[in-house]
Amino acid sequence: MNNKLTTALQLGLINCHDCRQLVPVQQTKTRPNCPRCGARLHQRKPDSLTRTWALVLTAMILIIPANLLPITVTTTLGTKQADTILSGVIYFMQTGSWEIAAVIFIASIFVPFAKLCILIFLLLTVRFRSQWRPRDRTSLYRLTELVGRWSMVDIYVVTILVALVKLGAIADIEAGPAAVYFAAVVVTTMFAANSFDPRLIWDVLEEEV
């Protein structure tokens, strides 16, 4: 028996997700809610792997139209120009505003793909009961939680442009269909990160001891 490391699960305690109160499992058979804050208690997030897989797969499907369809359609002097996320990045690189190109590339292309890759990696390592660097994998998980929201930048840029340009009547910018798909990708991946339980990474270690 390992004397140093003991988890709440091993002691038959549930860590309340909302207020961090420890509650004995036996008690939840009569009262399934936390006595301190009233939240529903679970030893691990319910159906964590299934839910996360479902949300990750949904995001993987949505990310295809989000990148292939136009995100903005600009009409200047009768000519229409449709831009995808990537063609927008290339346009700004060519016109010399590399800061904008970098912001949009990182927020709209790199972060969503990296986030999906990390989540799939975490899901697979948990599924195959890997014991590889649990601490680093937990850090990766925290990173996905922290960084996901920043993908919304491009959505905000598009909405501000659409609202402003209509107002100024200089040109006509419309949000393309990709804007909605892309917003859906951001929201689904945020829910996916939220439904993954990082404690599953560590549970294997205790079972092996």
Place this chain on the structure above:
Amino acid sequence: MSRKPAQHPVLSSSPSPDNREPSRQQNDGVVTSETDRLIACHDCDLLHHLPDNRTTTLLCARCGAVLRRRKPATVERSLAWITAALILFILSNSFPFLAIQSSGLVQETILLSGIHELWKQGLHGLSVLVLLTCVLVPLVQMLGLLYILTPLQFGRTPAPYAGSLYRFIQELAPWGMMEVFMVGILVALVKLGHLATIIPGISVFSFAALIFVMAAAFASLDPVLLWDHLDLRR
């Protein structure tokens, strides 16, 4: 592996719950003094003993997560920050956000009318998303915390449903995206720079200040202390 608390090494250092402080043992077994002295890591489930002095930051020995961080004068400070945030929020929503100048014509817009403009153009989903993440979520967080903290500041009993409301506010936290919106404004300003002259309004500056004030409000909030006050068992 034993699953009985009394036989486990972590708990064997202190007497079993049956022969100490019987007054804390309630009939329904809701509270035991043992579990109150322990804290489990939210990221890896490892149990830790709570240190007696609450001045230190407690990190998880195994995965490095922050388990507990002491915040001095938490109620007063958060309340002060939230009051400031509410004032900035009102400013941000009543003054012009951006003005656009083209061919001698100046058009001003406030944040909410911009969102309304999106709705009129048929982008219902996007306008609801912006309204939620940049206006409603921060507003609910501020008003909710004001409602929870004010009675505590004056030493009264917590307001009704304060606990459930605080849980809701915690759940909302990832969906408040004012700082992301601010970066969006900056990018849009540069993008449109060659098409027209865009003048940032008072609102943009108060919005930027609001982001920092809200961050300070949440940073000065001590959830552990708050839950001690909001305990449903009291």
